[in-house]
Amino acid sequence: MISVQKALNLILEQQRGFGTEEVPLLQSAGRVLAEPVFADRDFPPYNRVMMDGIAINGEAFERGIRKFTIENIQAAGDPQKKLENNGNCLEVMTGAILPANTDVVVPYEQCEIAEGIAIVKAETVITMQNVHLQGTDSKRGELLLEKWERITPAMIGIMASVGLSQVKVLRLPKITICSTGDELVDVSEQPDAHQVRRSNVYMLAAALLSEGIHADTVHLPDDPTRMSSEIASLSNSNDVVLFSGAVSKGKFDYLPTVLQELGMQQAFHTVAQRPGKPFLFGTIKNTLIFGFPGNPVSAFVCYHQFFKQWLHQCMRFNTTKQFAALATDVHFKPALSYHLLVTLLNNNGKIVATPITGSTSGDLVTLTKAEGIITLPPDRDYFKEGEVFELNLL
Numbered sequence: 001m002i003s004v005q006k007a008l009n010l011i012l013e014q015q016r017g018f019g020t021e022e023v024p025l026l027q028s029a030g031r032v033l034a035e036p037v038f039a040d041r042d043f044p045p046y047n048r049v050m051m052d053g054i055a056i057n058g059e060a061f062e063r064g065i066r067k068f069t070i071e072n073i074q075a076a077g078d079p080q081k082k083l084e085n086n087g088n089c090l091e092v093m094t095g096a097i098l099p100a101n102t103d104v105v106v107p108y109e110q111c112e113i114a115e116g117i118a119i120v121k122a123e124t125v126i127t128m129q130n131v132h133l134q135g136t137d138s139k140r141g142e143l144l145l146e147k148w149e150r151i152t153p154a155m156i157g158i159m160a161s162v163g164l165s166q167v168k169v170l171r172l173p174k175i176t177i178c179s180t181g182d183e184l185v186d187v188s189e190q191p192d193a194h195q196v197r198r199s200n201v202y203m204l205a206a207a208l209l210s211e212g213i214h215a216d217t218v219h220l221p222d223d224p225t226r227m228s229s230e231i232a233s234l235s236n237s238n239d240v241v242l243f244s245g246a247v248s249k250g251k252f253d254y255l256p257t258v259l260q261e262l263g264m265q266q267a268f269h270t271v272a273q274r275p276g277k278p279f280l281f282g283t284i285k286n287t288l289i290f291g292f293p294g295n296p297v298s299a300f301v302c303y304h305q306f307f308k309q310w311l312h313q314c315m316r317f318n319t320t321k322q323f324a325a326l327a328t329d330v331h332f333k334p335a336l337s338y339h340l341l342v343t344l345l346n347n348n349g350k351i352v353a354t355p356i357t358g359s360t361s362g363d364l365v366t367l368t369k370a371e372g373i374i375t376l377p378p379d380r381d382y383f384k385e386g387e388v389f390e391l392n393l394l
């Protein structure tokens with residue numbers, strides 16, 4: 001049995017890259033950008049009118065002209081027009097290109113307009129007022145987005161502006177989730193008295209979906225021959241295979257033996273933790289094998305405390321560590337790391353974690369309340385209210 005930290009280190013040592021792929025712009029949200037993005041033109045690409053109003057030539061204003069005959073309208077989307085007579089003006093709309101031979105935009109609120117004439121009431125004007133100058137946001141060729149960033153909606157906006165309809169992103173690992181056990185039936189089936197529905201695969205598949213991964217799922221019966229042939233083929237066609245169940249000491253917990261026979265390099269089997277003690281991890285060739293214990297809370301905790309950290313490391317995520325203070329004293333006697341499911345409160349900017357107690361690792365309902373996981377170290381029995389620990393936000 002090894003410590004949580006040692007187990008995590010052994011998993012993180014198995015850093016992998018899965019290459020890159022191109023996806024349509026919108027599908028890149030939440031993925032990791034694998035190419036730098038440059039401005040394909042100046043931003044804004046032209047001197048952009050910023051207020052609805054009139055555009056004049058500032059010199060005319062300096063000469064004392066306040067009454068301007070309206071020559072034309074420059075709407076957003078119109079090709080650039082030109083002010084023909086310096087003493088006249090053009091009406092201009094926000095977003096339009098600034099007309100040639102004009103350099104001042106006076107908003108409608110500072111004009112009186114009647115019968116094709118605009119009278120400017122402003123006492124002073126400044127050259128290029130209310131104009132967003134070409135290239136002031138960024139110049140053509142400038143680096144706008146660095147690679148290896150996780151793509152946010154704001155980044156999607158930038159990529160749309162530079163015309164990236166296909167985006168190069170890090171490829172996600174190909175994953176299959178396997179349930180094991182003859183007591184399990186599918187969600188759509190009516191279980192007999194001695195059966196349960198195979199909820200873990202759906203829980204894990206949903207967790208992977210929130211990472212953008214569409215995992216396959218299969219069910220393996222408690223039959224070592226069938227398990228062996230299925231797993232041999234799954235380990236050839238996946239980057240990761242996640243198992244739930246069949247890793248403890250039962251007569252029908254065949255998974256560890258089958259994996260050994262298939263040549264798995266076992267990194268560990270059993271971790272000094274609760275829940276999730278029978279957790280197993282290894283590799284078959286280049287494929288990672290995570291054997292989560294079958295109890296729903298154990299599978300959930302092992303996913304979040306180990307697998308997710310590994311995935312985020314492979315995806316180069318730079319996550320800021322979070323911490324929380326215990327809301328109550330906690331007593332835990334066994335010499336095991338204790339993964340505590342908690343609810344969270346924000347107390348004047350400080351995160352306070354209340355343990356969810358009185359449940360077993362088979363209690364799925366508990367999980368719906370959990371907002372975070374705190375791992376208490378194995379070398380102490382008592383943890384005081386107010387003590388601060390690292391928090392894994394769910």
Ligand SMILES: Nc1nc2c(c(=O)[nH]1)N[C@H]1C(S)=C(S)[C@@H](COP(=O)(O)OP(=O)(O)OC[C@H]3O[C@@H](n4cnc5c(N)ncnc54)[C@H](O)[C@@H]3O)O[C@H]1N2
Nearest residue numbers: 179198199200201244245246247248249253293294295298
């Ligand atoms: N003699 C020992 N017995 C057990 C030990 C031990 O150290 N010595 N460890 C206990 C702990 S801790 C856990 S956790 C479980 C883990 O057992 P397995 O990983 O072998 O899991 P199973 O026995 O197959 O299933 C346990 C439990 O979970 C249910 N299950 C399994 N898969 C699913 C699924 N996909 N969806 C919903 N529920 C699932 C299964 O029906 C069982 O009730 O072992 C203890 N025993």
Ligand code: MOO
Nearest residue numbers: 275276295298361
């Ligand atoms: O520790 Mo086991 O993981 O269910 O309770």
